[in-house]
Amino acid sequence: MATILVIDDERLLCDLLQEMLQRHGHEVFTAYSGCEGVVRHRECRPRFTILDIHLPDMNGIEVLKQIRENDPKAAVMILTGVGSDRLEREAQALGVTDFLIKGLSPDILMRAVTRKVQTQSPSETGPPIRDKRKGASILVVDDEPEVCALLTEFLSARGFRVKTAQDGQTALALADSERPHLIVLDINMPGMNGIEVLRRLRAKKFEGCVLMLTAVEDYTLLKASLDIGAVDILGKPADLERLALAIQVGLILNRRARKSGNVLQVRHLSG
Numbered sequence: 001m002a003t004i005l006v007i008d009d010e011r012l013l014c015d016l017l018q019e020m021l022q023r024h025g026h027e028v029f030t031a032y033s034g035c036e037g038v039v040r041h042r043e044c045r046p047r048f049t050i051l052d053i054h055l056p057d058m059n060g061i062e063v064l065k066q067i068r069e070n071d072p073k074a075a076v077m078i079l080t081g082v083g084s085d086r087l088e089r090e091a092q093a094l095g096v097t098d099f100l101i102k103g104l105s106p107d108i109l110m111r112a113v114t115r116k117v118q119t120q121s122p123s124e125t126g127p128p129i130r131d132k133r134k135g136a137s138i139l140v141v142d143d144e145p146e147v148c149a150l151l152t153e154f155l156s157a158r159g160f161r162v163k164t165a166q167d168g169q170t171a172l173a174l175a176d177s178e179r180p181h182l183i184v185l186d187i188n189m190p191g192m193n194g195i196e197v198l199r200r201l202r203a204k205k206f207e208g209c210v211l212m213l214t215a216v217e218d219y220t221l222l223k224a225s226l227d228i229g230a231v232d233i234l235g236k237p238a239d240l241e242r243l244a245l246a247i248q249v250g251l252i253l254n255r256r257a258r259k260s261g262n263v264l265q266v267r268h269l270s271g
Contacts, residue, residue: 171183211247
């Protein structure tokens with residue numbers, strides 16, 4: 001296990017990274033500003049820091065300089081939404097070896113972190129990293145067998161437990177027999193469409209996260225999905241890495257809602 005500090009003013013991204021890293025056995029601290037990040041680094045002495053280059057109170061380069069004053073050998077990965085050759089050169093001059101752009105898939109980010117941890121000595125990082133949690137369960141509902149097969153292969157490879165249904169009735173029966181943590185639900189299906197499936201799920205008190213898939217931009221259907229409680233809507237053919245990120249965020253929101261005892265707050269994450 002390694003101690004990791006995440007410094008980023010986007011709280012949702014901090015929460016996502018914290019959730020992912022903790023699931024891989026790391027101890028994770030977060031800070032939402034440069035000043036807070038410097039203080040947290042001094043307090044927790046992390047073995048590894050993920051640092052946003054653009055922060056509201058000071059930029060990441062200044063934070064990095066102060067971290068270097070506190071710990072000249074601290075391992076730091078720069079994470080930014082906008083690449084810059086100048087900033088990258090400054091960061092490299094201060095000893096940063098990884099400079100990653102926001103929007104990369106969670107898998108790529110995790111590989112970069114794991115690679116960084118593995119380059120450090122065992123005495124610094126602690127025991128080997130193990131994923132201690134059983135994969136979350138996901139129900140994929142789509143009338144196209146090819147889509148079900150593709151998403152099953154993609155999600156299973158990422159440690160999720162996946163079941164599929166190709167019609168609304170089967171989906172409702174599976175959700176009743178073993179309530180999944182999250183459902184990926186096609187809007188446009190023959191017989192019972194995704195809107196009706198979602199409506200019946202909510203009537204059965206299913207409070208888990210539901211992500212909708214659609215090949216048609218129909219504002220009425222999209223609004224109906226959000227009104228009933230869909231957390232996100234993705235276009236078809238699905239961007240698999242975008243889907244993986246939406247699932248990670250959805251599971252975090254779902255866990256928060258369960259801990260607080262509230263129904264999952266509906267929000268459209270696609271912007």
